[in-house]
Amino acid sequence: MKIIVAIKQVPARDSQLKIQSGAQWIEEDDLTFEINEPDAYALEEALQLKEKHGGEVVALCLGPARAASTIREALAKGADRAIHISEESINGLDTLAVAKLLAGAIKSEAPDLVLTGLQSDDLGYGQAGVVLAELLGVPHATIIMQVSIEGGTLRVKRELEDGWFQFVTMPLPAVLTIQSGINKLRYATLMGIKKAKTKEIKVLSAADAGGAGTAVSTLDRVYVPLRTKVSTIFEGDAKSTAAQLVEKLKFEVRVL
Protein backbone atom coordinates (compact mmCIF):
# COMPACT_ATOMS: atom_id res chain seq x y z
CA MET A 1 0.00 0.00 0.00
CA LYS A 2 1.35 3.41 -0.95
CA ILE A 3 0.39 6.23 1.40
CA ILE A 4 1.15 9.89 0.78
CA VAL A 5 1.06 12.21 3.78
CA ALA A 6 0.82 15.92 3.12
CA ILE A 7 2.72 17.82 5.82
CA LYS A 8 3.07 21.55 6.28
CA GLN A 9 5.65 23.53 8.20
CA VAL A 10 4.13 26.20 10.44
CA PRO A 11 5.41 28.59 13.14
CA ALA A 12 6.03 26.81 16.45
CA ARG A 13 2.93 26.83 18.60
CA ASP A 14 4.23 29.05 21.40
CA SER A 15 5.69 31.66 19.03
CA GLN A 16 5.40 35.36 19.72
CA LEU A 17 3.81 36.57 16.52
CA LYS A 18 4.41 39.96 14.95
CA ILE A 19 2.47 41.20 11.94
CA GLN A 20 4.40 42.34 8.89
CA SER A 21 4.09 45.94 7.86
CA GLY A 22 1.45 45.90 5.12
CA ALA A 23 -0.49 43.36 7.21
CA GLN A 24 -0.21 40.65 4.57
CA TRP A 25 1.47 38.05 6.78
CA ILE A 26 3.50 37.64 9.98
CA GLU A 27 7.20 38.40 10.47
CA GLU A 28 9.01 35.13 9.95
CA ASP A 29 12.61 36.10 10.61
CA ASP A 30 12.82 35.27 14.32
CA LEU A 31 10.37 32.38 14.32
CA THR A 32 11.10 28.72 14.75
CA PHE A 33 9.06 26.38 12.62
CA GLU A 34 7.72 22.91 13.22
CA ILE A 35 5.43 20.35 11.65
CA ASN A 36 1.77 21.34 11.72
CA GLU A 37 0.31 19.44 14.66
CA PRO A 38 -2.49 17.45 12.94
CA ASP A 39 -0.02 16.60 10.16
CA ALA A 40 2.24 14.97 12.74
CA TYR A 41 -0.68 12.72 13.65
CA ALA A 42 -1.40 12.05 9.97
CA LEU A 43 2.22 10.98 9.51
CA GLU A 44 2.05 8.75 12.57
CA GLU A 45 -1.15 7.15 11.28
CA ALA A 46 0.51 6.50 7.92
CA LEU A 47 3.51 4.90 9.61
CA GLN A 48 1.25 2.68 11.72
CA LEU A 49 -0.78 1.64 8.66
CA LYS A 50 2.45 0.75 6.88
CA GLU A 51 3.54 -1.32 9.87
CA LYS A 52 0.26 -3.22 9.65
CA HIS A 53 -0.21 -3.53 5.90
CA GLY A 54 3.27 -3.02 4.44
CA GLY A 55 4.02 -0.66 1.57
CA GLU A 56 5.48 2.78 1.47
CA VAL A 57 4.97 6.16 3.15
CA VAL A 58 5.82 9.24 1.11
CA ALA A 59 5.92 12.64 2.81
CA LEU A 60 4.76 15.47 0.59
CA CYS A 61 5.41 19.08 1.55
CA LEU A 62 4.61 22.32 -0.22
CA GLY A 63 6.74 25.04 1.26
CA PRO A 64 9.84 27.22 1.11
CA ALA A 65 13.39 25.92 1.43
CA ARG A 66 13.24 26.06 5.24
CA ALA A 67 10.55 23.37 5.18
CA ALA A 68 13.30 20.87 4.36
CA SER A 69 13.94 20.47 8.09
CA THR A 70 10.36 19.33 8.66
CA ILE A 71 10.65 16.97 5.72
CA ARG A 72 13.81 15.42 7.16
CA GLU A 73 12.06 15.04 10.50
CA ALA A 74 9.34 13.04 8.76
CA LEU A 75 12.00 10.89 7.13
CA ALA A 76 13.69 10.45 10.51
CA LYS A 77 10.43 9.24 11.99
CA GLY A 78 10.11 6.62 9.28
CA ALA A 79 8.72 8.02 6.00
CA ASP A 80 10.46 6.18 3.16
CA ARG A 81 10.99 9.15 0.88
CA ALA A 82 9.72 12.67 0.34
CA ILE A 83 8.57 15.11 -2.30
CA HIS A 84 9.17 18.80 -1.69
CA ILE A 85 7.27 21.26 -3.85
CA SER A 86 9.60 24.14 -3.31
CA GLU A 87 7.74 27.43 -3.32
CA GLU A 88 8.96 30.43 -1.37
CA SER A 89 5.73 32.42 -1.23
CA ILE A 90 3.12 29.92 -0.14
CA ASN A 91 1.36 32.51 1.99
CA GLY A 92 0.08 34.17 -1.16
CA LEU A 93 -1.55 30.92 -2.32
CA ASP A 94 -5.21 30.21 -1.68
CA THR A 95 -6.53 26.77 -0.77
CA LEU A 96 -7.35 25.90 -4.36
CA ALA A 97 -3.81 26.70 -5.47
CA VAL A 98 -2.33 24.65 -2.62
CA ALA A 99 -4.56 21.70 -3.45
CA LYS A 100 -3.74 21.99 -7.18
CA LEU A 101 -0.02 21.83 -6.48
CA LEU A 102 -0.42 18.90 -4.10
CA ALA A 103 -2.64 17.09 -6.59
CA GLY A 104 -0.13 17.80 -9.36
CA ALA A 105 2.60 16.08 -7.34
CA ILE A 106 0.37 13.21 -6.21
CA LYS A 107 -1.20 12.16 -9.52
CA SER A 108 1.84 10.43 -11.02
CA GLU A 109 2.43 8.62 -7.72
CA ALA A 110 -1.01 6.97 -7.85
CA PRO A 111 -1.19 6.35 -4.09
CA ASP A 112 -3.74 4.08 -2.39
CA LEU A 113 -4.35 6.58 0.36
CA VAL A 114 -3.62 10.26 0.98
CA LEU A 115 -3.58 11.61 4.52
CA THR A 116 -3.53 15.26 5.51
CA GLY A 117 -3.97 17.03 8.81
CA LEU A 118 -7.43 18.28 9.62
CA GLN A 119 -6.28 21.87 9.30
CA SER A 120 -3.14 23.99 9.44
CA ASP A 121 -2.23 25.69 12.68
CA ASP A 122 -1.39 28.95 10.88
CA LEU A 123 -4.26 29.54 8.43
CA GLY A 124 -6.74 27.05 9.81
CA TYR A 125 -9.00 26.83 6.75
CA GLY A 126 -9.37 23.06 7.03
CA GLN A 127 -9.99 22.85 3.29
CA ALA A 128 -6.81 21.64 1.60
CA GLY A 129 -7.55 17.93 2.05
CA VAL A 130 -11.13 18.25 0.88
CA VAL A 131 -10.32 20.25 -2.25
CA LEU A 132 -7.42 17.91 -2.94
CA ALA A 133 -9.77 14.90 -2.93
CA GLU A 134 -12.04 16.69 -5.36
CA LEU A 135 -9.14 17.44 -7.72
CA LEU A 136 -7.94 13.84 -7.52
CA GLY A 137 -11.48 12.61 -8.10
CA VAL A 138 -11.48 10.32 -5.07
CA PRO A 139 -13.74 10.18 -1.98
CA HIS A 140 -12.73 11.85 1.25
CA ALA A 141 -13.67 11.94 4.91
CA THR A 142 -12.69 14.58 7.46
CA ILE A 143 -11.85 14.83 11.18
CA ILE A 144 -10.74 11.22 11.35
CA MET A 145 -10.22 9.62 14.76
CA GLN A 146 -9.62 6.01 13.66
CA VAL A 147 -8.65 4.24 10.46
CA SER A 148 -8.90 0.57 9.59
CA ILE A 149 -8.41 -1.10 6.24
CA GLU A 150 -9.82 -4.48 5.32
CA GLY A 151 -9.65 -5.99 1.88
CA GLY A 152 -9.31 -2.72 0.04
CA THR A 153 -12.08 -1.05 2.03
CA LEU A 154 -11.57 1.80 4.39
CA ARG A 155 -13.53 2.15 7.61
CA VAL A 156 -13.04 5.40 9.47
CA LYS A 157 -14.39 7.08 12.58
CA ARG A 158 -15.23 10.76 12.22
CA GLU A 159 -15.53 13.14 15.12
CA LEU A 160 -18.78 15.07 15.14
CA GLU A 161 -19.83 17.65 17.68
CA ASP A 162 -20.89 17.10 21.25
CA GLY A 163 -19.10 13.78 21.71
CA TRP A 164 -20.82 12.16 18.72
CA PHE A 165 -18.96 10.02 16.21
CA GLN A 166 -19.77 8.71 12.77
CA PHE A 167 -18.41 5.56 11.14
CA VAL A 168 -17.96 5.69 7.38
CA THR A 169 -17.00 2.90 5.00
CA MET A 170 -15.47 3.96 1.73
CA PRO A 171 -13.38 2.54 -1.13
CA LEU A 172 -9.71 3.19 -1.79
CA PRO A 173 -8.05 5.30 -3.03
CA ALA A 174 -9.25 8.10 -0.79
CA VAL A 175 -8.19 11.22 1.08
CA LEU A 176 -8.57 11.45 4.87
CA THR A 177 -8.01 14.54 7.01
CA ILE A 178 -6.69 13.44 10.38
CA GLN A 179 -7.58 14.89 13.77
CA SER A 180 -4.89 15.54 16.40
CA GLY A 181 -4.78 12.93 19.11
CA ILE A 182 -5.81 9.98 16.90
CA ASN A 183 -2.68 8.09 17.94
CA LYS A 184 0.44 8.44 20.05
CA LEU A 185 3.26 10.23 18.28
CA ARG A 186 6.59 8.45 18.15
CA TYR A 187 9.99 10.02 18.75
CA ALA A 188 12.49 10.18 15.93
CA THR A 189 15.06 7.60 17.02
CA LEU A 190 18.73 8.50 16.76
CA MET A 191 19.12 5.70 14.19
CA GLY A 192 16.18 7.12 12.23
CA ILE A 193 17.69 10.61 12.34
CA LYS A 194 20.92 9.27 10.91
CA LYS A 195 19.18 7.20 8.26
CA ALA A 196 17.08 10.16 7.10
CA LYS A 197 20.13 11.61 5.41
CA THR A 198 20.22 8.72 2.97
CA LYS A 199 16.55 8.92 1.94
CA GLU A 200 15.36 10.52 -1.26
CA ILE A 201 13.83 14.00 -1.28
CA LYS A 202 12.52 14.82 -4.76
CA VAL A 203 12.34 18.58 -5.20
CA LEU A 204 9.71 19.91 -7.60
CA SER A 205 9.04 23.48 -8.65
CA ALA A 206 5.48 24.77 -8.67
CA ALA A 207 5.60 24.46 -12.46
CA ASP A 208 6.71 20.80 -12.18
CA ALA A 209 3.61 20.23 -10.06
CA GLY A 210 1.39 21.65 -12.77
CA GLY A 211 1.33 25.26 -11.57
CA ALA A 212 -0.88 26.96 -9.02
CA GLY A 213 -3.22 28.72 -11.43
CA THR A 214 -4.85 32.00 -10.47
CA ALA A 215 -6.09 32.56 -6.97
CA VAL A 216 -9.83 32.62 -6.51
CA SER A 217 -9.62 34.05 -3.02
CA THR A 218 -7.08 36.48 -1.59
CA LEU A 219 -5.85 37.21 1.88
CA ASP A 220 -6.89 40.75 2.61
CA ARG A 221 -5.42 41.64 5.98
CA VAL A 222 -3.78 39.94 8.93
CA TYR A 223 -4.54 41.45 12.34
CA VAL A 224 -4.59 40.60 16.00
CA PRO A 225 -8.12 39.99 17.32
CA LEU A 226 -9.39 43.05 19.13
CA ARG A 227 -9.48 42.61 22.86
CA THR A 228 -12.87 43.30 24.35
CA LYS A 229 -13.14 42.94 28.08
CA VAL A 230 -16.37 41.42 29.30
CA SER A 231 -16.93 40.38 32.90
CA THR A 232 -19.56 37.81 33.72
CA ILE A 233 -20.97 37.31 37.19
CA PHE A 234 -22.55 33.89 37.68
CA GLU A 235 -25.81 33.93 39.63
CA GLY A 236 -27.22 31.10 41.73
CA ASP A 237 -26.01 28.58 44.31
CA ALA A 238 -22.51 27.08 44.37
CA LYS A 239 -23.53 24.03 42.37
CA SER A 240 -25.12 25.90 39.50
CA THR A 241 -22.42 28.61 39.33
CA ALA A 242 -19.76 25.89 39.25
CA ALA A 243 -21.61 24.22 36.40
CA GLN A 244 -21.79 27.51 34.52
CA LEU A 245 -18.07 28.08 35.05
CA VAL A 246 -17.18 24.61 33.76
CA GLU A 247 -19.40 25.27 30.73
CA LYS A 248 -17.46 28.47 29.97
CA LEU A 249 -14.08 26.86 30.53
CA LYS A 250 -15.05 24.00 28.25
CA PHE A 251 -16.73 25.70 25.38
CA GLU A 252 -15.61 29.35 25.43
CA VAL A 253 -12.13 29.39 26.87
CA ARG A 254 -11.62 25.77 25.83
CA VAL A 255 -9.12 24.92 28.51
CA LEU A 256 -10.92 21.83 29.81
Next chain:
Amino acid sequence: MAFKGVDYLLIDSQFSEQELMVRQTARQFIDDKVMPRIKQAWNEGQGFQDLAREMGALGFLGANLEGYGCAGMSNVEYGLLMQEIERGDSGLRSFVSVQGALVMYPIMTYGSDAQKEKWLPKLASGEAIGCFGLTEPDFGSNPAGMKTRAVLDGSDWVLNGEKTWITNGSLADVAVVWARTPDGIRGFLVERGTPGYSTSDIHGKLSMRASVTSSLAFSDCRVSQENMLPNGKGLKAPLGCLTQARFGIGWGVIGAAMDCYETARQYTILRKQFDDKPIASHQLVQEKLAVMITEITKAQLLALHCGRLKDEGKLDAAHVSMLKRNNVAMALDCARLSRDLLGGNGIMDDYPIMRHLCNLETVKTYEGTDHIHTLVIGERVTGIAAYK
Protein backbone atom coordinates in the same frame (compact mmCIF):
# COMPACT_ATOMS: atom_id res chain seq x y z
CA MET B 1 5.91 22.24 30.71
CA ALA B 2 8.11 21.73 27.68
CA PHE B 3 11.68 22.97 28.05
CA LYS B 4 12.61 25.63 25.49
CA GLY B 5 16.36 25.54 25.88
CA VAL B 6 18.83 28.10 27.15
CA ASP B 7 20.67 29.90 24.38
CA TYR B 8 21.84 33.42 25.15
CA LEU B 9 24.55 33.62 22.53
CA LEU B 10 22.80 32.00 19.54
CA ILE B 11 24.91 28.88 20.02
CA ASP B 12 22.15 26.89 18.35
CA SER B 13 23.30 28.45 15.10
CA GLN B 14 26.47 26.37 15.46
CA PHE B 15 24.59 23.07 15.52
CA SER B 16 23.57 21.18 12.39
CA GLU B 17 19.96 20.30 11.71
CA GLN B 18 20.71 16.68 12.59
CA GLU B 19 22.31 17.67 15.89
CA LEU B 20 19.25 19.73 16.81
CA MET B 21 16.97 16.84 15.88
CA VAL B 22 18.87 14.53 18.22
CA ARG B 23 18.55 17.09 21.00
CA GLN B 24 14.85 17.43 20.29
CA THR B 25 14.23 13.69 20.63
CA ALA B 26 16.14 13.63 23.93
CA ARG B 27 14.43 16.77 25.18
CA GLN B 28 10.96 15.45 24.45
CA PHE B 29 11.74 12.08 25.98
CA ILE B 30 12.97 13.67 29.20
CA ASP B 31 9.97 16.00 29.38
CA ASP B 32 7.54 13.12 28.79
CA LYS B 33 9.11 10.22 30.63
CA VAL B 34 11.35 11.59 33.35
CA MET B 35 10.10 14.95 34.55
CA PRO B 36 6.68 13.68 35.67
CA ARG B 37 8.19 11.04 37.97
CA ILE B 38 11.60 12.30 39.01
CA LYS B 39 10.43 13.74 42.32
CA GLN B 40 8.98 10.41 43.41
CA ALA B 41 11.93 8.44 42.09
CA TRP B 42 14.29 10.64 44.05
CA ASN B 43 12.28 10.50 47.26
CA GLU B 44 11.93 6.73 47.09
CA GLY B 45 15.49 6.15 45.97
CA GLN B 46 14.37 4.43 42.75
CA GLY B 47 16.52 4.15 39.65
CA PHE B 48 15.24 4.47 36.08
CA GLN B 49 16.23 0.99 34.92
CA ASP B 50 12.69 0.41 33.62
CA LEU B 51 13.42 3.00 30.92
CA ALA B 52 16.45 1.05 29.66
CA ARG B 53 14.69 -0.67 26.78
CA GLU B 54 12.92 2.44 25.62
CA MET B 55 16.15 4.39 25.75
CA GLY B 56 17.82 1.54 23.89
CA ALA B 57 15.19 1.60 21.16
CA LEU B 58 15.73 5.35 20.76
CA GLY B 59 19.49 4.84 20.41
CA PHE B 60 20.49 6.51 23.69
CA LEU B 61 22.73 3.67 24.93
CA GLY B 62 26.26 3.80 23.56
CA ALA B 63 24.96 6.45 21.17
CA ASN B 64 28.37 7.57 19.90
CA LEU B 65 29.52 4.03 19.16
CA GLU B 66 29.27 2.50 15.71
CA GLY B 67 27.87 -0.93 14.85
CA TYR B 68 26.24 -3.68 16.93
CA GLY B 69 22.96 -1.78 17.02
CA CYS B 70 24.49 1.49 18.27
CA ALA B 71 23.26 4.77 16.81
CA GLY B 72 26.63 5.95 15.48
CA MET B 73 26.14 9.54 16.61
CA SER B 74 28.88 12.16 16.49
CA ASN B 75 30.37 13.30 19.78
CA VAL B 76 28.51 16.60 19.63
CA GLU B 77 25.23 14.74 19.19
CA TYR B 78 26.19 12.47 22.07
CA GLY B 79 26.99 15.55 24.18
CA LEU B 80 23.61 17.12 23.45
CA LEU B 81 21.96 13.85 24.43
CA MET B 82 23.81 13.86 27.76
CA GLN B 83 22.85 17.49 28.32
CA GLU B 84 19.16 16.77 27.95
CA ILE B 85 19.30 13.61 30.04
CA GLU B 86 21.07 15.36 32.90
CA ARG B 87 18.59 18.22 32.68
CA GLY B 88 16.26 15.49 33.84
CA ASP B 89 18.53 14.02 36.51
CA SER B 90 22.22 13.31 37.02
CA GLY B 91 21.29 9.83 38.23
CA LEU B 92 19.68 8.94 34.91
CA ARG B 93 22.64 10.43 33.08
CA SER B 94 24.93 8.28 35.24
CA PHE B 95 22.96 5.22 34.20
CA VAL B 96 23.38 6.08 30.53
CA SER B 97 27.04 7.15 30.91
CA VAL B 98 28.00 3.95 32.66
CA GLN B 99 26.21 1.79 30.13
CA GLY B 100 27.68 3.56 27.10
CA ALA B 101 31.04 4.96 28.07
CA LEU B 102 32.13 2.59 30.84
CA VAL B 103 30.69 -0.74 29.71
CA MET B 104 29.99 -0.68 25.97
CA TYR B 105 33.02 1.45 25.13
CA PRO B 106 35.59 -0.89 26.80
CA ILE B 107 33.94 -3.96 25.25
CA MET B 108 34.01 -2.24 21.85
CA THR B 109 37.59 -0.97 22.30
CA TYR B 110 39.31 -3.72 24.26
CA GLY B 111 36.97 -6.68 23.72
CA SER B 112 37.20 -9.77 21.51
CA ASP B 113 34.77 -10.27 18.62
CA ALA B 114 32.96 -12.92 20.65
CA GLN B 115 32.58 -10.51 23.60
CA LYS B 116 31.31 -7.78 21.31
CA GLU B 117 28.79 -10.07 19.66
CA LYS B 118 27.61 -11.45 22.95
CA TRP B 119 27.15 -8.18 24.80
CA LEU B 120 26.98 -5.09 22.60
CA PRO B 121 23.63 -5.68 20.90
CA LYS B 122 21.97 -6.47 24.23
CA LEU B 123 23.57 -3.50 25.98
CA ALA B 124 22.61 -1.19 23.09
CA SER B 125 18.99 -2.31 23.20
CA GLY B 126 18.78 -2.06 26.99
CA GLU B 127 18.02 -5.75 27.29
CA ALA B 128 21.19 -6.08 29.37
CA ILE B 129 22.56 -3.59 31.90
CA GLY B 130 26.21 -3.15 32.74
CA CYS B 131 28.37 -1.66 35.48
CA PHE B 132 31.99 -0.58 35.79
CA GLY B 133 34.04 -1.59 38.81
CA LEU B 134 37.22 0.37 39.33
CA THR B 135 36.92 2.13 42.72
CA GLU B 136 37.70 0.18 45.87
CA PRO B 137 37.15 1.00 49.54
CA ASP B 138 40.83 1.96 49.93
CA PHE B 139 41.49 3.28 46.44
CA GLY B 140 39.34 6.04 45.01
CA SER B 141 41.33 8.88 43.52
CA ASN B 142 44.30 6.56 43.23
CA PRO B 143 43.04 3.45 41.45
CA ALA B 144 46.63 2.45 40.63
CA GLY B 145 46.82 1.03 44.14
CA MET B 146 43.90 -1.38 43.64
CA LYS B 147 43.93 -4.57 45.68
CA THR B 148 41.49 -6.66 43.65
CA ARG B 149 43.49 -9.46 42.10
CA ALA B 150 43.03 -12.02 39.36
CA VAL B 151 45.24 -15.07 39.08
CA LEU B 152 45.22 -17.69 36.37
CA ASP B 153 44.26 -21.17 37.53
CA GLY B 154 44.23 -23.64 34.67
CA SER B 155 42.09 -21.95 32.02
CA ASP B 156 40.18 -19.77 34.52
CA TRP B 157 40.88 -16.46 36.14
CA VAL B 158 40.14 -16.35 39.86
CA LEU B 159 39.14 -12.93 41.20
CA ASN B 160 39.36 -11.76 44.81
CA GLY B 161 38.66 -8.31 46.15
CA GLU B 162 36.04 -5.66 46.61
CA LYS B 163 34.76 -2.75 44.54
CA THR B 164 32.58 0.01 45.91
CA TRP B 165 30.53 3.01 44.79
CA ILE B 166 29.56 1.10 41.67
CA THR B 167 26.72 2.70 39.71
CA ASN B 168 24.17 0.09 38.48
CA GLY B 169 26.12 -2.55 40.47
CA SER B 170 23.27 -4.76 41.62
CA LEU B 171 21.27 -4.18 38.42
CA ALA B 172 24.04 -5.29 36.14
CA ASP B 173 23.91 -8.39 33.99
CA VAL B 174 27.58 -7.86 33.29
CA ALA B 175 30.25 -6.06 35.30
CA VAL B 176 33.43 -4.71 33.74
CA VAL B 177 35.82 -5.31 36.62
CA TRP B 178 39.39 -4.07 36.75
CA ALA B 179 41.87 -6.24 38.66
CA ARG B 180 45.58 -6.58 39.15
CA THR B 181 47.19 -9.58 37.41
CA PRO B 182 50.84 -10.64 37.22
CA ASP B 183 50.65 -8.97 33.82
CA GLY B 184 49.37 -5.58 35.05
CA ILE B 185 45.81 -4.27 35.45
CA ARG B 186 43.29 -6.07 33.22
CA GLY B 187 39.56 -5.86 32.63
CA PHE B 188 37.19 -8.82 33.16
CA LEU B 189 33.58 -9.36 32.22
CA VAL B 190 31.86 -10.89 35.22
CA GLU B 191 28.29 -12.03 34.68
CA ARG B 192 25.56 -11.78 37.22
CA GLY B 193 25.18 -15.07 39.07
CA THR B 194 28.81 -16.16 38.69
CA PRO B 195 29.67 -18.13 41.87
CA GLY B 196 31.81 -16.03 44.21
CA TYR B 197 30.40 -12.74 42.89
CA SER B 198 27.90 -10.82 45.01
CA THR B 199 26.58 -7.27 45.25
CA SER B 200 25.00 -5.16 47.95
CA ASP B 201 23.41 -1.76 47.56
CA ILE B 202 24.67 1.36 49.29
CA HIS B 203 21.87 3.01 51.25
CA GLY B 204 21.64 6.42 52.88
CA LYS B 205 22.75 8.47 49.88
CA LEU B 206 21.67 12.11 49.98
CA SER B 207 22.86 12.51 46.38
CA MET B 208 22.11 10.50 43.23
CA ARG B 209 19.07 9.06 44.92
CA ALA B 210 17.47 8.15 41.59
CA SER B 211 20.41 5.90 40.75
CA VAL B 212 21.47 2.54 42.15
CA THR B 213 24.96 2.43 43.71
CA SER B 214 26.40 -0.84 45.01
CA SER B 215 29.43 -2.65 46.34
CA LEU B 216 30.73 -5.69 44.47
CA ALA B 217 32.49 -8.55 46.27
CA PHE B 218 34.64 -11.22 44.61
CA SER B 219 35.58 -14.25 46.64
CA ASP B 220 37.35 -16.91 44.60
CA CYS B 221 35.16 -15.84 41.71
CA ARG B 222 36.06 -17.90 38.63
CA VAL B 223 35.64 -16.60 35.13
CA SER B 224 36.93 -18.23 31.97
CA GLN B 225 39.81 -16.81 30.00
CA GLU B 226 37.33 -15.70 27.35
CA ASN B 227 35.99 -13.19 29.89
CA MET B 228 39.16 -11.14 30.01
CA LEU B 229 39.22 -8.09 27.74
CA PRO B 230 42.13 -9.07 25.49
CA ASN B 231 43.08 -5.69 24.04
CA GLY B 232 43.41 -3.36 27.04
CA LYS B 233 46.28 -3.57 29.48
CA GLY B 234 47.39 -1.34 32.35
CA LEU B 235 45.60 1.50 34.10
CA LYS B 236 45.35 3.41 30.85
CA ALA B 237 42.60 1.00 29.74
CA PRO B 238 40.08 2.00 32.46
CA LEU B 239 41.29 5.60 32.28
CA GLY B 240 40.48 5.55 28.56
CA CYS B 241 36.90 4.68 29.46
CA LEU B 242 36.77 7.44 32.04
CA THR B 243 37.83 9.99 29.43
CA GLN B 244 34.76 9.01 27.41
CA ALA B 245 32.44 9.28 30.37
CA ARG B 246 33.93 12.56 31.57
CA PHE B 247 33.35 14.06 28.15
CA GLY B 248 29.68 13.20 28.55
CA ILE B 249 29.63 14.67 32.06
CA GLY B 250 31.09 17.92 30.75
CA TRP B 251 27.99 18.24 28.57
CA GLY B 252 25.55 16.67 30.96
CA VAL B 253 26.01 19.10 33.81
CA ILE B 254 25.13 21.97 31.50
CA GLY B 255 21.65 20.46 31.43
CA ALA B 256 21.41 20.42 35.21
CA ALA B 257 22.63 24.03 35.31
CA MET B 258 20.07 25.05 32.68
CA ASP B 259 17.26 23.50 34.67
CA CYS B 260 18.33 25.36 37.83
CA TYR B 261 18.84 28.66 36.02
CA GLU B 262 15.57 28.46 34.11
CA THR B 263 13.66 27.56 37.26
CA ALA B 264 15.19 30.54 39.09
CA ARG B 265 14.66 32.92 36.17
CA GLN B 266 10.97 32.12 35.93
CA TYR B 267 10.53 32.13 39.68
CA THR B 268 12.12 35.54 40.21
CA ILE B 269 9.89 37.09 37.56
CA LEU B 270 6.74 35.76 39.21
CA ARG B 271 7.66 36.08 42.90
CA LYS B 272 6.84 39.50 44.32
CA GLN B 273 8.30 41.17 47.42
CA PHE B 274 8.45 44.81 48.58
CA ASP B 275 5.80 46.99 46.95
CA ASP B 276 4.49 44.16 44.81
CA LYS B 277 7.59 44.17 42.66
CA PRO B 278 9.03 40.99 41.15
CA ILE B 279 12.22 40.00 42.95
CA ALA B 280 13.81 39.91 39.50
CA SER B 281 13.59 43.71 39.52
CA HIS B 282 16.28 43.90 42.21
CA GLN B 283 19.86 44.36 41.10
CA LEU B 284 21.25 41.72 43.44
CA VAL B 285 18.87 39.17 41.93
CA GLN B 286 19.67 40.17 38.38
CA GLU B 287 23.36 39.93 39.11
CA LYS B 288 22.95 36.26 40.03
CA LEU B 289 20.95 35.56 36.88
CA ALA B 290 23.53 37.42 34.79
CA VAL B 291 26.39 35.45 36.34
CA MET B 292 24.58 32.16 35.75
CA ILE B 293 23.67 32.76 32.13
CA THR B 294 27.20 33.95 31.41
CA GLU B 295 28.76 30.89 33.02
CA ILE B 296 26.33 28.52 31.30
CA THR B 297 27.11 30.15 27.96
CA LYS B 298 30.87 29.78 28.51
CA ALA B 299 30.36 26.16 29.51
CA GLN B 300 28.31 25.53 26.36
CA LEU B 301 31.08 26.95 24.20
CA LEU B 302 33.73 24.90 26.01
CA ALA B 303 31.67 21.74 25.56
CA LEU B 304 30.94 22.47 21.92
CA HIS B 305 34.59 23.14 21.16
CA CYS B 306 35.64 19.94 22.93
CA GLY B 307 32.95 18.04 21.03
CA ARG B 308 34.17 19.31 17.68
CA LEU B 309 37.77 18.48 18.66
CA LYS B 310 36.71 14.99 19.67
CA ASP B 311 34.96 14.51 16.35
CA GLU B 312 38.23 15.50 14.67
CA GLY B 313 40.14 13.04 16.86
CA LYS B 314 42.06 15.84 18.56
CA LEU B 315 40.66 15.82 22.08
CA ASP B 316 42.95 14.34 24.73
CA ALA B 317 42.44 13.44 28.38
CA ALA B 318 43.89 16.69 29.74
CA HIS B 319 41.45 18.64 27.57
CA VAL B 320 38.60 16.59 28.97
CA SER B 321 39.83 17.36 32.51
CA MET B 322 39.31 21.05 31.84
CA LEU B 323 35.83 20.41 30.44
CA LYS B 324 34.76 18.19 33.34
CA ARG B 325 36.26 20.33 36.09
CA ASN B 326 35.03 23.67 34.80
CA ASN B 327 31.53 22.62 33.86
CA VAL B 328 30.81 20.65 37.01
CA ALA B 329 31.96 23.56 39.18
CA MET B 330 29.87 25.90 37.02
CA ALA B 331 26.79 23.73 37.45
CA LEU B 332 27.25 23.52 41.20
CA ASP B 333 27.58 27.30 41.39
CA CYS B 334 24.40 27.73 39.34
CA ALA B 335 22.56 25.27 41.57
CA ARG B 336 23.61 27.19 44.68
CA LEU B 337 22.78 30.60 43.22
CA SER B 338 19.39 29.34 42.00
CA ARG B 339 18.66 27.75 45.36
CA ASP B 340 19.27 31.12 46.97
CA LEU B 341 16.96 32.93 44.55
CA LEU B 342 14.05 30.66 45.40
CA GLY B 343 14.32 31.47 49.09
CA GLY B 344 12.57 28.89 51.24
CA ASN B 345 11.03 27.24 48.20
CA GLY B 346 14.56 26.56 47.02
CA ILE B 347 14.94 23.73 49.51
CA MET B 348 11.71 22.00 48.52
CA ASP B 349 11.36 18.93 46.34
CA ASP B 350 8.64 20.66 44.32
CA TYR B 351 11.52 22.41 42.56
CA PRO B 352 14.42 20.58 40.94
CA ILE B 353 17.20 22.72 42.35
CA MET B 354 18.09 21.03 45.64
CA ARG B 355 18.05 17.66 43.86
CA HIS B 356 20.45 18.88 41.18
CA LEU B 357 22.60 20.52 43.85
CA CYS B 358 22.87 17.28 45.81
CA ASN B 359 23.50 15.23 42.66
CA LEU B 360 26.19 17.57 41.46
CA GLU B 361 28.13 16.99 44.67
CA THR B 362 28.61 13.42 43.46
CA VAL B 363 29.41 14.57 39.95
CA LYS B 364 32.15 16.75 41.42
CA THR B 365 33.65 13.69 43.12
CA TYR B 366 33.23 10.83 40.68
CA GLU B 367 35.08 10.37 37.42
CA GLY B 368 38.07 12.19 38.90
CA THR B 369 37.51 14.68 41.66
CA ASP B 370 37.77 18.41 41.06
CA HIS B 371 41.20 18.28 42.74
CA ILE B 372 42.48 15.51 40.52
CA HIS B 373 41.40 17.30 37.34
CA THR B 374 43.04 20.46 38.64
CA LEU B 375 46.25 18.52 39.05
CA VAL B 376 45.93 17.00 35.56
CA ILE B 377 45.67 20.51 34.14
CA GLY B 378 48.56 21.56 36.39
CA GLU B 379 50.65 18.72 35.08
CA ARG B 380 49.82 19.64 31.49
CA VAL B 381 51.05 23.21 31.95
CA THR B 382 54.06 22.51 34.18
CA GLY B 383 55.15 19.03 33.22
CA ILE B 384 55.09 18.15 36.93
CA ALA B 385 52.59 15.56 38.24
CA ALA B 386 51.61 16.85 41.69
CA TYR B 387 49.30 13.95 42.58
CA LYS B 388 51.94 11.28 42.46
